[in-house]
Amino acid sequence: MNLKELSAHLGLSPTTVSRALNGYPEVSEKTRQRVQKAATEQGYSPNARAQGLATGRARAIGHVLPMSTQHEMVNPIFGDFVLGAGAAYARKGYEVVISLVDDTGEEAAYRAIKARGNVDGIIVHGPHMNDPRIALLRELQLPFVVHGRASFVTEPYSWLDTNNQRAFRRATDFLLDLGHRRIGLVNGLEFMDFAHRRRAGYTEALVARGLAPDPALMRSEEMTETYGYASARDMLDGPAPPTAFLAASMIVAIGVRRAIQDRGMTLGRDVSVITHDDDLSYLRNSVDVPIFTATRSSVQKAGTRAAHMLLSLIDNPDQPPLTHLLEAELIIGSSTGPAPS
Template sequence: MRKVKINIRDIARLANVSVATVSRVINGSPNVSEKTRKKVLKIIQEYDYHPSAFAQKLSKARTQIVALLIPYERGFILSDAFFPPLIKGMTEVFDKKEYNIMLSMIESPYIPQKYVSLYKRGIVDGYILANVKKDDPFPEILYEENIPFVSVGRVSSKLKKYPYVDTDNVKGAFEATTYFLEKGHKRIALLKGNSNYNFIQDRYEGYILALKKYGIKPDPKLIVEDTLTIDGGYKAMKKLLKINNPPTAVLACSDYMAIGAMDAILEEKWEIPEDVAIIGFDDLYIDGKIEPPLASVRQEIEEMGKEAAKLFLHILDNPIDFEPIILPATFIWRRSAG
């Protein structure tokens, strides 16, 4: 007997059948040919496989509830302009299928098993994860347990294939940085945000790729990491304004950071964009209402919510037949960019 950990997807692959067929064999359904049944059972016996919660649940009624997990502080979520359109997009899709969203705002530290138990106890049909850190173990736990989940943003380099919806952050940051370069800027700063998130790393990569394309060596002094908040942007920009030969242009990894940076620039009596041009990321609804209006890289946030909901509903019936979704990022010019 082999002592190798195996799951229902592995059995389906080894038997060259669908996951649903394996489930029918496990649950004793008569709608399977005898030849297929024997082939699947042989693999199950070889690997000493014991059905997971997901395999058993395939044949049961669904709860019509999906848990949306957001690992941020409650106050931040309720005030952040990113999450309302994301949830709006999800709700628009789920309402048509009579699905309900259970919102869980997770504050660190948290115990992943607590949320896994919601599924195992038949309370939810699965999870949508919004912006979890790349080193968070929860996605890998869900994967190993064969529990349906979709991630908003890439979350793991360890998983070969898992369902997620993301923005083309590399291209978005590349295009914004390229805009500055084409305007003649050579001292371009990056307000980076926490590197624990893949989307931040992707935006950093896009920034670096643009500089290298134009033959400019990245200057570590122009790359400042802080929180993706107005306060974080303010503090990061204050540091940049104190260095010798400060930047003439700034790309911020969030609009909130960009707004904080603008406050710091104006406080020093510098002009935007004449002294320092600035571009944010997200293109939140507030960008056109501040002075000067903030240029930004647009994420289709509501569309991300819709696609995440559609992908979740898809994988309930097709747990191994899916493709991750990458949505475009578009540079939106406004006066702050110069």
């Protein structure tokens, strides 16, 4: 059913029906509810291009991914985020536009996006500590929400983030309570804000127990399985190996587990592992009893929440920046146990 047919069914003008579906204030609440009810019952799906012409909006949200030698965002985590965000966009008649750009040409890409007018807002992924995209998007007056934070950016902006520092402090405290004193950190790239905060939580927990952080037990690199394996292998083969690891993601944790098993050791008995981001659609942490103890924060739910925030900014551009901090759960699995004697 198209807009003209829905209008005839309701006995209203196409303009009134369009305005009711798009939330215009001059349409009464009674009429809006009647139109929305009929649209649902009749299976009406608005044409995004036609809506854009009527409202002056592109009815699309942009996600810009830099292409480089370090693809911190091109992994299952991004896929789950877009899955959650996409569902929220679809309910409001918006589409997703994904742009891949050279990481040395991001400014030109954002300026081109603004000039084309093919998106109404942007989700910024993988913020660095001092991220220039925030000031650029403010200059362009393009609504945006940052998935994460940029610690060195002082002006207000909209963001949604997980409390990475608290999550990794809590995970480190959990291992310390089990008697572990040498805990390896297999972190992400630490020029990225989330990884910087995770190291801060890890070191805070150690210092609070009177333990000096050991640089030999810390790694920072792109989060891949081979990186997790190589980091754990090197630490386990060292003169004073760790009895536990904190892994930055499920992908890294799988590599850490492989290194442990290659050395004939048992996960959770000889060496403990805690991972982050275990609630992924295509990389489940088991179904009944979790394989890994984990600091869990749903990336898909984060995508949905960030999308709602951005759509609100688009609809109400004069409101102040929106922020939301998610807390991670500590999920106990079979990958952790008391420190071996």
